[in-house]
Amino acid sequence: MCYMVHGMLGAVERPQAWPSFLHQVREIELGKDRIEGSRLLVVASQANRGTTFIAQSVTKQGLMRSYVQNGNSPWLFEFLCQ
Known part of the structure; x- marks a missing residue:
């Protein structure tokens, strides 16, 4: 990958x-x-674990729209700040 x-x-x-x-x-x-100021970066998987967690919850649990519709949860903020 x-x-x-x-x-x-x-x-x-x-x-x-x-x-x-x-x-x-x-x-x-x-x-x-389409996203002003965007750029592509390669980062270590450990530095990007929040994105990996969200992607896995979408693909494995079928949570397709929950993060977009409901906004981020307090637990997600805590997870990303660890």
Whole structure:
């Protein structure tokens, strides 16, 4: 998984070197362009554990809209600040 992320970041940075990913690169660029000041970073999984936790709760528990509709919970804030 980590290789895939680094590969996709490489494809975004140098699309001519990754022609098979042109469609995915364009989709990433379009999404990134919609968020002013956004940038792509590679961070250690430990530094990004809150995002991993949310993604797992969506995929494993089916909580598709709970964080967006209800806002973040106090426990989530505590989890992210640990």
